[in-house]
Amino acid sequence: MQIIQPSTFHEFEQYYRLRYEMLRKPWHQPVGSERMEDDDEAIHLMAINEETGEIMGGCRVHKESDTEAQLRFLAVGPKYQNKQVGRRLLQAVEEEARKLGAKDLIVQAREYAKNFYKRNGFTEEHPTHLLFGEVQHYQMRKPLY
Secondary structure, three states: OEEEOOOOHHHHHHHHHHHHHHHOHHHOOOOOOOOOOOHHHOEEEEEEOOOOOOEEEEEEEEEOOOOEEEEEEEEEOHHHOOOOHHHHHHHHHHHHHHHOOOOEEEEEEEHHHHHHHHHOOOEEEEEEEEEOOOEEEEEEEEEOO
16 A cells, blocks of 8 residues: 555546545435535545555545644545555544644544544544534544644
8 A cells, every 4th residue: 555645637537536435425325525615725645455456444634723734525535445555544634633733633534434543643623513414523633742
């Protein structure tokens, strides 16, 4: 597995397709809803299967404030789940967040992802928003020592 920052049209096409398939399509959201206005200001990361060139997972991180970076859109393809892909992406995000000067990494985690983040050093702070009227999110935080 290799963690890269997508840079070509094809890499970004794979990246956004995974983001849509995992985080929008199951809730019947339209294609395009996986893209955000501030994507150009974020650092995007993707895990690549070095043997096949296939995307395994992806996410993005951006500076939220002087002391916080925010992780968003962490997704791992179905056949790569429970194979440390999310953990490796998270480690890469933490490294990028430190380079941005962040002291803390925050995430708005979906209910089913809270345990993943807890296992990786995050603490739950409070419920935040209800996405698509049904997907509860929780703010979680990890200090970046």
